[in-house]
Amino acid sequence: MLTSKSTAGAAVSSALRAVLALVLAAAVLLGGFGLLLHSRIDALRRGSAFHFDYTVTSTSAQPSATWSLLEALGATTGTLSGQNSGSDLTLSWYAPGKEEPYTQLVLADGQVYLDVRQIYRTFLSGLHAQYPAIASLIPDWGLGDYITGSQMATLLGQEPAMNGLEQYQSGAFALAALEPAHPDQALDGYFYFTLKEPLGGIGITVGFPPSSLWSALWGDFFRCHVLVDIPSQGLRLELTGKALPGEYAIQAPASVMRDEDIAALAELIQTVRSIADFVKQLVQ
Numbered sequence: 001m002l003t004s005k006s007t008a009g010a011a012v013s014s015a016l017r018a019v020l021a022l023v024l025a026a027a028v029l030l031g032g033f034g035l036l037l038h039s040r041i042d043a044l045r046r047g048s049a050f051h052f053d054y055t056v057t058s059t060s061a062q063p064s065a066t067w068s069l070l071e072a073l074g075a076t077t078g079t080l081s082g083q084n085s086g087s088d089l090t091l092s093w094y095a096p097g098k099e100e101p102y103t104q105l106v107l108a109d110g111q112v113y114l115d116v117r118q119i120y121r122t123f124l125s126g127l128h129a130q131y132p133a134i135a136s137l138i139p140d141w142g143l144g145d146y147i148t149g150s151q152m153a154t155l156l157g158q159e160p161a162m163n164g165l166e167q168y169q170s171g172a173f174a175l176a177a178l179e180p181a182h183p184d185q186a187l188d189g190y191f192y193f194t195l196k197e198p199l200g201g202i203g204i205t206v207g208f209p210p211s212s213l214w215s216a217l218w219g220d221f222f223r224c225h226v227l228v229d230i231p232s233q234g235l236r237l238e239l240t241g242k243a244l245p246g247e248y249a250i251q252a253p254a255s256v257m258r259d260e261d262i263a264a265l266a267e268l269i270q271t272v273r274s275i276a277d278f279v280k281q282l283v284q
Contacts, residue, residue, distance in 0.1 A: 047085045047248050052226070052241030054080055060234025067235060073102055073122055080239065088250040095122070106146070108252040113146040116257070116265070124272070137275050139268060144257035147265070154262050181205050185238060187225050203229035 055077045058067045070076045075095040082091040088108045092101040102122040104115040124138055147155070181194035183205050190207035207225040221242035228237040257265065 046245070047083070048243045048245050049083045049248065050081065050241060050243035052080045052239040054078060054237060054239045057236045057238075058234055059229070059231075059236050062234075064233045064235065066233050072126065073119075074126065075102055078102075080241075083246075083248040083250065085248045085250045090250050106250065106253055108250055111252065112149040113253050113256060114152070115145055115253075116147045117141050117143070117145040117255075120268075120272075134275060139271055141268075143261050143265060143268075145255040146253045147257050151257060151259060151262055154259070155266060181207075183207075183227055185227055187240075190225055192225075201230070201232055203227075203231075 056067070056070055057076075058064065067076075073095060075093070078096055078098075079094045080091060081094070082089065084090075087110075089106070091105045093103050093105075094101050100122075101115075101118060103119045106113040120141055127134060127138075178193040179196050181192040183192055183194075186192055186207060187209075189209050191210065192205055192207035194203070194205040205227040207227075208223060211223075221244050223242045224240075226237075226239040228239070229235075230237070
């Protein structure tokens with residue numbers, strides 16, 4: 001069943017907090033071991049492609065709205081892939097077995113863009129599969145594909161986590177900001193480091209095997225294990241994957257929602273929720 005406007009908005013914002021945490025973790029893992037990885041750090045900061053398998057778990061006694069939304073999307077596990085070029089970034093999130101991402105995020109020219117149309121399509125696809133008769137009742141999407149950080153703030157009536165991502169700089173992290181860590185979820189043979197001070201209430205721990213240090217020097221993939229804790233949402237994000245330096249061109253999306261359409265988006269969310277509630281009552 002679809003969530004309310006505030007719940008859906010909070011879920012999207014929380015998902016963005018997780019994305020922000022991933023970006024920060026990626027920046028942290030560039031720290032490595034001093035001079036040994038200095039050249040590789042510079043290369044990764046200039047540009048890289050990466051791929052992670054992820055798992056989200058609930059850490060609170062009462063599951064959050066974000067967790068409920070991820071369950072509804074079938075996306076508590078999945079994959080994340082993306083590219084960065086300096087401080088520009090693109091991320092695509094995939095549910096298991098799906099060829100299309102359930103959302104995409106772009107950070108370009110200091111502005112954050114989230115693909116809300118794809119979230120809408122993914123959710124409705126699952127709803128149609130469960131309740132085929134509902135298809136004719138669901139409104140078509142007639143808005144821009146992406147929403148900006150400032151538009152999200154308007155929708156939620158507050159500053160969401162994604163606005164903090166707009167301040168992200170690829171070179172903002174240094175070895176001095178890290179300290180050794182020994183997480184319970186540590187993988188055998190991995191060295192772990194964590195941020196001395198959580199960023200925006202988000203705890204980030206990054207681990208990597210010693211072999212990854214040497215392979216990175218020769219241009220191979222840099223393997224890592226990232227742990228992200230988001231206490232405010234009662235969520236823990238675990239990612240395992242790899243990154244490879246490269247040159248990429250990242251551009252802002254062409255289809256962006258107009259500011260005057262934010263009210264229409266809020267109404268669309270409420271309409272779909274009402275239809276879903278009605279259909280659920282009929283089949284009970």
